[in-house]
Amino acid sequence: MPDPRTTPSDEPVQPTEAVQPAEDALPDEVEPAGPPSASEAPEASAPEPSEAEAPAPEPSEAEAPAPEASAPGASVPDASPADAPAPVRRRRWPIVVISILGVLLLGAGAVAGWLYVQLGDASDRIVEQNQELEEQRELIEKKEVFGAAMTRLHEGVVPLEGLPFTALADWERYQSIATSGWFHRWDADALDTDIARAEQAAEQLESLHAAAAAEAATNASGSAWEATLDRLGRGYVTTRIERGDTPCGAEALACVSSNEPTIVRVSAGQDAAESMTDWLRTGVAYHEFAHTLQNLNPEAGEAAAQAFGGDYETMADCYSLTFLDGWTLDHEIWTSDTTYWEVSIGYGYTCTESQRQVIRDWNAQLPVVIQPITQDGSGRAAS
Numbered sequence: 001m002p003d004p005r006t007t008p009s010d011e012p013v014q015p016t017e018a019v020q021p022a023e024d025a026l027p028d029e030v031e032p033a034g035p036p037s038a039s040e041a042p043e044a045s046a047p048e049p050s051e052a053e054a055p056a057p058e059p060s061e062a063e064a065p066a067p068e069a070s071a072p073g074a075s076v077p078d079a080s081p082a083d084a085p086a087p088v089r090r091r092r093w094p095i096v097v098i099s100i101l102g103v104l105l106l107g108a109g110a111v112a113g114w115l116y117v118q119l120g121d122a123s124d125r126i127v128e129q130n131q132e133l134e135e136q137r138e139l140i141e142k143k144e145v146f147g148a149a150m151t152r153l154h155e156g157v158v159p160l161e162g163l164p165f166t167a168l169a170d171w172e173r174y175q176s177i178a179t180s181g182w183f184h185r186w187d188a189d190a191l192d193t194d195i196a197r198a199e200q201a202a203e204q205l206e207s208l209h210a211a212a213a214a215e216a217a218t219n220a221s222g223s224a225w226e227a228t229l230d231r232l233g234r235g236y237v238t239t240r241i242e243r244g245d246t247p248c249g250a251e252a253l254a255c256v257s258s259n260e261p262t263i264v265r266v267s268a269g270q271d272a273a274e275s276m277t278d279w280l281r282t283g284v285a286y287h288e289f290a291h292t293l294q295n296l297n298p299e300a301g302e303a304a305a306q307a308f309g310g311d312y313e314t315m316a317d318c319y320s321l322t323f324l325d326g327w328t329l330d331h332e333i334w335t336s337d338t339t340y341w342e343v344s345i346g347y348g349y350t351c352t353e354s355q356r357q358v359i360r361d362w363n364a365q366l367p368v369v370i371q372p373i374t375q376d377g378s379g380r381a382a383s
């Protein structure tokens with residue numbers, strides 16, 4: 001096997017080493033050849049002839065197989081290692097690029113998916129937070145409405161201050177509403193119930209005051225009964241002169257029921273008797289008003305009644321005797337210059353001075369005193 005490097009130069013089988021130097025060296029090799037002949041000038045003026053002699057090796061990719069065919073053993077070691085790998089690598093580029101693109105796309109997809117999940121979670125949290133904010137906003141509004149209702153309730157009870165009707169100010173009820181509102185401060189639905197309770201209590205007080213104002217402003221019956229009771233009761237006591245059946249029994253002139261303590265009923269038939277006078281009506285109105293006070297201040301009334309042996313009637317008579325100057329239980333009602341009626345009012349017992357002092361002391365403790373309504377039992381006023 002001859003050494004390819006020693007192969008004669010006219011052999012076309014030395015592509016690589018012959019070609020590579022040919023491109024760089026041929027011009028130099030041509031010039032030392034001396035002035036060309038006329039016939040040789042066309043070929044010597046340019047290196048093409050030399051390159052023409054060695055074009056075979058130039059297109060190494062296209063004509064590489066040729067040398068292998070003539071001298072496979074010699075050309076393969078030089079030509080193949082240099083040229084063959086290049087095409088192979090070029091063919092792999094798309095695969096690598098595609099692979100990289102694929103990885104990038106997968107990565108991008110994963111990032112997009114992660115971002116989507118993150119955005120989804122964030123969106124859910126925003127929705128939850130918005131719901132919480134909305135609930136808190138609703139709760140705050142409910143608390144404000146409840147506070148306004150309690151303020152209205154408090155304002156509703158103020159007109160009773162100083163009046164002898166402690167039962168008309170239901171402090172236990174108002175405190176219960178305030179306490180419920182405190183316990184339900186985080187429960188919007190339960191607060192609705194408390195708000196309704198407070199508003200209902202306030203409306204009842206407002207209606208009571210409106211009715212009292214109207215009652216005190218007019219004397220619908222035009223009677224001494226109503227005139228006296230409007231003055232004593234400031235309009236909170238209603239006078240009803242009832243005709244027909246006797247509302248208070250066969251003999252009673254007037255009466256007050258414990259079920260309706262602010263209503264004084266007068267028997268129209270008894271009231272029409274010849275012996276009746278406005279003075280008598282006035283004194284009896286005081287007696288009936290005492291019954292109203294007994295019913296609207298039950299604890300104090302029970303204590304004071306002890307001074308009368310527990311008798312609420314003699315106690316009521318004593319109220320008239322104490323506060324109506326000149327009042328007595330026995331009267332002479334003259335119907336002419338020569339005739340008169342002897343009229344006994346009440347229950348036949350004229351109370352002593354000490355009993356009258358009990359009545360004064362009792363009456364002094366009746367006026368309504370505004371009490372603080374606390375929210376949580378801490379003593380802090382609700383409004």
Ligand SMILES: [Zn+2]
Nearest residue numbers: 287291313316
């Ligand atoms: Zn009576």
